[in-house]
Amino acid sequence: MLLIVGLGNPDSKYRYNRHNIGFLTLDEMADYWRLSPWKARFKGAVSEGTIETPSGPEKVLLLKPGTYYNESGRAVGEAARYYDIPADRIVVFHDELDLAPGKFRLKTGGGHAGNNGLRSIKAHIEGDFRRGRIGIGHPGDKNRVTGYVLSDIPKAEQAWVSDLIDAIARSMPLLASEDYDAFQTRVTHLAPAPGSDDKGQE
Numbered sequence: 001m002l003l004i005v006g007l008g009n010p011d012s013k014y015r016y017n018r019h020n021i022g023f024l025t026l027d028e029m030a031d032y033w034r035l036s037p038w039k040a041r042f043k044g045a046v047s048e049g050t051i052e053t054p055s056g057p058e059k060v061l062l063l064k065p066g067t068y069y070n071e072s073g074r075a076v077g078e079a080a081r082y083y084d085i086p087a088d089r090i091v092v093f094h095d096e097l098d099l100a101p102g103k104f105r106l107k108t109g110g111g112h113a114g115n116n117g118l119r120s121i122k123a124h125i126e127g128d129f130r131r132g133r134i135g136i137g138h139p140g141d142k143n144r145v146t147g148y149v150l151s152d153i154p155k156a157e158q159a160w161v162s163d164l165i166d167a168i169a170r171s172m173p174l175l176a177s178e179d180y181d182a183f184q185t186r187v188t189h190l191a192p193a194p195g196s197d198d199k200g201q202e
Contacts, residue, residue, distance in 0.1 A: 001059045002176050003085045004029065005076055007094040007117040010044075010066045018136045019069060019149040022093040025134065025165045026062045032169040035062065042082065043067050043075040053177035060176055070116040077124030087127030091175065093168070094118065095149060099135025102160040102193035104168070106184045107131045130180070134164065135193070160194050167191035 008014065008023030015023070026047070030038070035049035044066040050057045061083070065075035080090060088108075094117060099105060108130050121129065139148040153161055167190035174183035 001061055001083055001085060001089065003061050003063060003076075003079060003083070003090045004175075005063045005065070005072070005090065005092045005121075007069055007072055007092065008064060009069050010064070014150070016152045017150050018095050018153055021095045021134050021136065021153070021161065021165075023064050024161070025093045025132070025168055026064055028165040028169040029172060030062055032166070033060075033172065035060070038064075040066070042079040044079075046079070051173055051176055053173040054179065055177040058173075058176040060172070071120055072117040073120030073122070073124035076121050080125050087125050087129045090125065090129040091132055092118070092121060092129055093132035093134060095136045096133035097136060097138045097145065097149075099133055099137075100193060101135055101137040101157055102164060102191070103135035104164060104184075104187050104191070104193075105133045105135075106180055107133055108180075132168065160191070163191040 004026065006022030006026035008020035009017070014020050029035070030047040033049060033051050035047045038045045038047050042063060045064045047062045048060065050059050061079065063075060063079050065072040067074045076090070079085070094115065108128050118131070136149070139145060167187045170190060171183050171186040174186060
């Protein structure tokens with residue numbers, strides 16, 4: 001089983017915040033693959049099902065922690081322990097200040113770089129998990145970061161957000177079959193970052 005986590009805050013007022021792009025990504029995955037309806041479990045909301053991958057059917061569990069962003073590890077740790085899922089079968093999608101808006105990078109391990117959601121997860125599970133880093137850009141001043149991530153995605157950026165989370169959802173079979181390089185390549189091909197020279201039509 002692959003545990004796919006999206007970081008965000010559960011209250012409806014946060015739904016379209018930059019900080020909730022992980023939640024938005026999982027919502028798209030669940031819709032695209034017609035996974036089970038969201039239900040309360042593991043201190044959060046889960047949706048699950050089986051998707052066909054190049055190596056055969058693979059069961060996936062999507063988790064949106066309900067513990068608020070900074071305590072995400074409590075929910076992730078509970079789900080991982082229940083199903084005995086190792087860290088290398090956990091992928092966490094989150095907003096990334098250190099990437100330009102629309103850029104996407106899949107990374108294994110590394111520090112939390114000040115991201116309290118990642119810090120919390122690292123405190124509750126052992127080993128290196130994978131991170132789907134979705135670039136939102138940086139406001140330019142560290143004192144503005146909190147207001148920036150907790151503000152809604154502006155209308156001018158909604159198109160790339162929609163394209164990118166759709167590309168991630170469509171590429172899930174490669175992620176679930178552990179073909180990580182192909183997953184990264186396909187996402188970037190389908191949804192090149194704004195201003196890039198890549199052509200991503202399929």
